Amino acid sequence: MTIAQNLGAFAASPIDADERIERFVRFSLFDWATVGLAGRNEPVSRAAREMAMSAAASPDGATLLGGGQVTASAAALANGATSHALDYDDTHFGHIGHPSVAIVPATLAMAETRKADGKIFLDALSVGLETACRIGAWLGRSHYEVGFHQTGTSGAFGAAAAAGRILRLDEDRMMQALCLTATRAAGLKSQFGTMGKPLNAGFAAEVGVTCALLAEAGAQSTPDAIEGPQGFGPTHAGVADDAAFDTLGREWLFPGISYKFHACCHGLHAMLEAARSLTIEGLNASDVEAVAIRTHPRWLAVCNQPEPQTGLQAKFSYRLTAAMALAGIDTAALDVYNDETCARADLVALRDRVTVIPDDALSDTEAHLTVTMKAGEQQTAHHDILSKTEPDAIERRLRHKSSALLGDRDASDLWETVAKIDGPNGLSALIGQIGMSAS
Amino acid sequence: MTIAQNLGAFAASPIDADERIERFVRFSLFDWATVGLAGRNEPVSRAAREMAMSAAASPDGATLLGGGQVTASAAALANGATSHALDYDDTHFGHIGHPSVAIVPATLAMAETRKADGKIFLDALSVGLETACRIGAWLGRSHYEVGFHQTGTSGAFGAAAAAGRILRLDEDRMMQALCLTATRAAGLKSQFGTMGKPLNAGFAAEVGVTCALLAEAGAQSTPDAIEGPQGFGPTHAGVADDAAFDTLGREWLFPGISYKFHACCHGLHAMLEAARSLTIEGLNASDVEAVAIRTHPRWLAVCNQPEPQTGLQAKFSYRLTAAMALAGIDTAALDVYNDETCARADLVALRDRVTVIPDDALSDTEAHLTVTMKAGEQQTAHHDILSKTEPDAIERRLRHKSSALLGDRDASDLWETVAKIDGPNGLSALIGQIGMSAS
Numbered sequence: 001m002t003i004a005q006n007l008g009a010f011a012a013s014p015i016d017a018d019e020r021i022e023r024f025v026r027f028s029l030f031d032w033a034t035v036g037l038a039g040r041n042e043p044v045s046r047a048a049r050e051m052a053m054s055a056a057a058s059p060d061g062a063t064l065l066g067g068g069q070v071t072a073s074a075a076a077l078a079n080g081a082t083s084h085a086l087d088y089d090d091t092h093f094g095h096i097g098h099p100s101v102a103i104v105p106a107t108l109a110m111a112e113t114r115k116a117d118g119k120i121f122l123d124a125l126s127v128g129l130e131t132a133c134r135i136g137a138w139l140g141r142s143h144y145e146v147g148f149h150q151t152g153t154s155g156a157f158g159a160a161a162a163a164g165r166i167l168r169l170d171e172d173r174m175m176q177a178l179c180l181t182a183t184r185a186a187g188l189k190s191q192f193g194t195m196g197k198p199l200n201a202g203f204a205a206e207v208g209v210t211c212a213l214l215a216e217a218g219a220q221s222t223p224d225a226i227e228g229p230q231g232f233g234p235t236h237a238g239v240a241d242d243a244a245f246d247t248l249g250r251e252w253l254f255p256g257i258s259y260k261f262h263a264c265c266h267g268l269h270a271m272l273e274a275a276r277s278l279t280i281e282g283l284n285a286s287d288v289e290a291v292a293i294r295t296h297p298r299w300l301a302v303c304n305q306p307e308p309q310t311g312l313q314a315k316f317s318y319r320l321t322a323a324m325a326l327a328g329i330d331t332a333a334l335d336v337y338n339d340e341t342c343a344r345a346d347l348v349a350l351r352d353r354v355t356v357i358p359d360d361a362l363s364d365t366e367a368h369l370t371v372t373m374k375a376g377e378q379q380t381a382h383h384d385i386l387s388k389t390e391p392d393a394i395e396r397r398l399r400h401k402s403s404a405l406l407g408d409r410d411a412s413d414l415w416e417t418v419a420k421i422d423g424p425n426g427l428s429a430l431i432g433q434i435g436m437s438a439s
Numbered sequence: 440m441t442i443a444q445n446l447g448a449f450a451a452s453p454i455d456a457d458e459r460i461e462r463f464v465r466f467s468l469f470d471w472a473t474v475g476l477a478g479r480n481e482p483v484s485r486a487a488r489e490m491a492m493s494a495a496a497s498p499d500g501a502t503l504l505g506g507g508q509v510t511a512s513a514a515a516l517a518n519g520a521t522s523h524a525l526d527y528d529d530t531h532f533g534h535i536g537h538p539s540v541a542i543v544p545a546t547l548a549m550a551e552t553r554k555a556d557g558k559i560f561l562d563a564l565s566v567g568l569e570t571a572c573r574i575g576a577w578l579g580r581s582h583y584e585v586g587f588h589q590t591g592t593s594g595a596f597g598a599a600a601a602a603g604r605i606l607r608l609d610e611d612r613m614m615q616a617l618c619l620t621a622t623r624a625a626g627l628k629s630q631f632g633t634m635g636k637p638l639n640a641g642f643a644a645e646v647g648v649t650c651a652l653l654a655e656a657g658a659q660s661t662p663d664a665i666e667g668p669q670g671f672g673p674t675h676a677g678v679a680d681d682a683a684f685d686t687l688g689r690e691w692l693f694p695g696i697s698y699k700f701h702a703c704c705h706g707l708h709a710m711l712e713a714a715r716s717l718t719i720e721g722l723n724a725s726d727v728e729a730v731a732i733r734t735h736p737r738w739l740a741v742c743n744q745p746e747p748q749t750g751l752q753a754k755f756s757y758r759l760t761a762a763m764a765l766a767g768i769d770t771a772a773l774d775v776y777n778d779e780t781c782a783r784a785d786l787v788a789l790r791d792r793v794t795v796i797p798d799d800a801l802s803d804t805e806a807h808l809t810v811t812m813k814a815g816e817q818q819t820a821h822h823d824i825l826s827k828t829e830p831d832a833i834e835r836r837l838r839h840k841s842s843a844l845l846g847d848r849d850a851s852d853l854w855e856t857v858a859k860i861d862g863p864n865g866l867s868a869l870i871g872q873i874g875m876s877a878s
Binding site: 013015031038041055123177191228231259391 | 441442443444445446447448449450451452454456459460461462463464465466467468469470471472473474475476477478479480481482483484485486487488490491492494495498499503504505507508509510512513514516517518520521522523524525527528529538539540543561562564565566567568569570573574577585586587588591596600603604608609610611612613614615616617618619621622623624625626627628629630632633634635637638639641642645649653658659660661662663664665666667668669670671673674684687688691693694696698773830833834837840841844845849850853854857858860869872873875877
């Protein structure tokens, strides 16, 4: 029995409160109400109340992905979780996390409730994404390896900066928003594989909104809350790589973002890109005799299901996804990862001729493919997902992905909306599309 | 310049977004909206949306200390901060924190929005306080010393249990509420001395409300999120003292709570209790020649302002508060700690005859007082704030404190309300008093 199961059983079961318990719980309640009322005019009380009332002033101001309108903080939380639900969102390797799922929901909720225009929205989004990437790089690898989920932790700082920018916080209040975030940012990697992972993105978005609103209301914190003694970095195993801030304001890190173009485990993407380059050059799956995949050893424990039977297993299978890609199946689509694909005879036959070879000469973002044709000759391909892709190519791939997920029409509408977002009613148009009802 | 100041300046200043930045921020937005819409029917998305809509269903359901009505989560946050603003609330030394300021606001906000009665409210409050004390003891001293503020961290778990109990979560959902809390609980001691300290209590209350609502909506997490690999304890320097749960459900730890009876630094309380015992026995300040205070050495760096000039300094002064207590000033009141008291001639004269002596034979909850009378004889007193106080004596002291803070009438009304809270409309009466307007 885990601690949570033990406490869960306790907290869900009838209790046998005797006179002493009843007396002390009343003492605590009475004392709480006394000091609470006595403290209601303190500056922090006024700031917290102002923040709460400010949120209450637009109780239905922010739109949810899937429809519905709620407060900014609730929308930020739900939209963060929803957009990370498929784990198909962008990644920034310097940040060591997924920037957009924390930053966009916070920026959007704040922009909608404060009636910002699309231009201000884009500006705040850029600043938020950049802030998250800088903090993520400053916290570094040790923070992640100890168990923290940078999407949640660094994401909260980025969300606070973006939300604060919509609120037009000055330098000092923006600093306060970030320092309040330092005592609130959280998120554990041990939630991976559960709803806790996407929720971490939502929690980060909510923290950003709330801390920006608190700073707007005058809440103050300690200026070195990020790096000072027992600050966020020191208490959360941060590397504290101050070089992460060297080019702040002069260069931008966030455009180094990597978009996902395949609806499966990230460990498979380099291989799938290599396979894709061969099919573009005309390779035909029916001519293939055998395939050898070389990849970084760490992925063999992650995504090397040799004979997947379900859609979920397929998303973690080098052999099957290689066969799918060579056979021309669109691995950007979600619905191709299913039981039928796992059982399709031609794919299984090809899958069984795929060999996966660990190769620690490769980085974990690289893969190498050797395809031996029935005619005897070999074709090879290599891909590193950190290799620079031209913006025009990114655009084509993103639009293709969107079509595969939403259908051509919605994808095209969405593209147009984003293109015109800084024009008249641009943000309203986006919000209208975001609010499409859940089925 | 701190990191937050650096990032704050960046995030508050105009940016020079070139074509590349504008293109990539649109890519990220487009991709975010694509995967967000594609994921809107996922189970986590439905749970998060249901939670948000459930909060939106009673946008003005929860009352603020100081007046106003907002959502349950916003009320929990603001009331938590407000009740910890004076730092005059209860302490539990096993928990290593202040239980009520995180648990009561969460329980009250949830009870009001879900129209629970006073009996259910008290029951949930007991369970929440107990859960916080157990988790606090399990996390132990190392968690605190590394830099975490148990009021915020353990408090969040207690708040989740209490809020979940109002929601009548079953064992499994209660467990989920606690495991979601594990990826969300936060709070740093480095915020002490700023508004961040009281806000940590509010954040904990909000986390409890939100995670309980998420669990009610079906959100799931990993069952060993508290103690498992890279769970909350391991990533937050917890002692992991499993003995903390040995008597769970059979014995109650929370009634070991210590109430504050003096409106000053906790390090002064044992001395003030010792002084109080001498005045009760009839000691007269004008007969005192000299006073020697023996206390644990650690307090000399905390609350040994020798010649305080301001009310705030007075709250950290052994010498002056000893003089105040011996002179019969009510140290439970807030308004006696002021510049006039610091300057009062008779108090200054007595203050200057007080000596503070570090003594590591005493624990940090003990103090020893030796008062030498002008007539030559000595009177001594000793107090340990962990010593057991009879409930009737606690009741008298709490009511006295409340009168000193709120005036006799409000204190008396509040006492009656708490006494009758499990009777008809008991909770409404409390809520009415909580909502007294701020001045």
